[in-house]
Amino acid sequence: MTKLRAAITGINAYLPDFILTNEELSRMVETSDEWITTRTGIKERRILKGEGLGTSDLGAPAVKGLLEKTNTDPLDVDMLICATVTPDMQFPATANIISDKSGLKNAWSYDLNAACSSYIYALTTASQFIETGKYKKIIVVGADKMSSIVDYEDRATCVIFGDAGTATLLEPTTEDFGVMDSILRSDGSGRIHLHQKAGGSVKPASHQSVDAREHFIYQEGQAVFKFAVTNMADISVEIMKNNGLKSEDIAYLVPHQANLRIIEATARRMGIKKEQVMINIYRYGNTTSATIPLCLWEWEDKMKKGDNIILSAFGGGFTWGSIYLKWAYDPK
Ligand code: UT7
Numbered sequence: 001m002t003k004l005r006a007a008i009t010g011i012n013a014y015l016p017d018f019i020l021t022n023e024e025l026s027r028m029v030e031t032s033d034e035w036i037t038t039r040t041g042i043k044e045r046r047i048l049k050g051e052g053l054g055t056s057d058l059g060a061p062a063v064k065g066l067l068e069k070t071n072t073d074p075l076d077v078d079m080l081i082c083a084t085v086t087p088d089m090q091f092p093a094t095a096n097i098i099s100d101k102s103g104l105k106n107a108w109s110y111d112l113n114a115a116c117s118s119y120i121y122a123l124t125t126a127s128q129f130i131e132t133g134k135y136k137k138i139i140v141v142g143a144d145k146m147s148s149i150v151d152y153e154d155r156a157t158c159v160i161f162g163d164a165g166t167a168t169l170l171e172p173t174t175e176d177f178g179v180m181d182s183i184l185r186s187d188g189s190g191r192i193h194l195h196q197k198a199g200g201s202v203k204p205a206s207h208q209s210v211d212a213r214e215h216f217i218y219q220e221g222q223a224v225f226k227f228a229v230t231n232m233a234d235i236s237v238e239i240m241k242n243n244g245l246k247s248e249d250i251a252y253l254v255p256h257q258a259n260l261r262i263i264e265a266t267a268r269r270m271g272i273k274k275e276q277v278m279i280n281i282y283r284y285g286n287t288t289s290a291t292i293p294l295c296l297w298e299w300e301d302k303m304k305k306g307d308n309i310i311l312s313a314f315g316g317g318f319t320w321g322s323i324y325l326k327w328a329y330d331p332k
Contacts, residue, residue, distance in 0.1 A: 011296050
């Protein structure tokens, strides 16, 4: 029997209008454009403003645009996975809400949370469903309203994150394109360095938890940095080795955009030149589940059919992983 692979056949993104610049942040907390730029590479990030708006309001416009762009009937979509760490609410799943808002009446849907690795976990999961032959059209949403869990009094975290929504369409192909391989890992002992203290079943929301500002991101930056550099580089090198890929075989590295220094260290270890690395952290910061698809969307006009692409991420959990992708279409 011919092997089915899951090919990305379309990608779209939605960015909220409001731009929060380093200058603006330096009026809110004790920081500077110089510190943020040299330590992280970030210049500005987008923020979803407006009462009653959540992650589904980032994901649904991305999905609607994707359907239009790829000429896809919403009723033909079999499944939607929403990669997010900032769901609209504890339940129902944000994927259910996005499907409703986008008219996906025949799709089943659920959320997947692997923090900053959520997109590559979801892409791998979706590709397995495609490979069974049962599902023909799956949308992976990578969306996060990080501003909803960022403490704008904590200068160590508020400068890093931004909001964005993305949607990726996966379809089966018998050609040798699409998701070729993936390596995913997790180590929950890393949770002490990066987590949200309250709002879950261990510590439900209370007056005390709100007063103690425990519904925001808690991050020990330096500790996370060390793990991120080592693990993202190691796993990227591992997937290259497993697939017999040399640095010159790779058209693009698409790293999670957490810190420019982590990206550069990963590229160095892989022997990849800066021109081959997709970097847009300057404009969007760390949008968690949306960073990698935001890059793919911005570079869509440059990628060619057959390009070898490595996706790599590291995030809370800890979670990390890498995907080897063969791009499936030429610029339109
Ligand atoms: O995406 C999920 C995974 N997350 C990551 O990969 C993030 C990994 N970590 C990082 O990217 C970096 O650790 C940060 C960007 C978070 C921080 O950069 P750093 O170079 O590790 O800085 P640091 O935490 O070691 O802080 C250095 C100094 C400290 O001051 P002292 O103690 O030396 O006086 C901080 O208080 O910089 C201070 N600082 C700031 N100063 C100005 C921390 N944040 C700021 C700020 N502006 N925004």
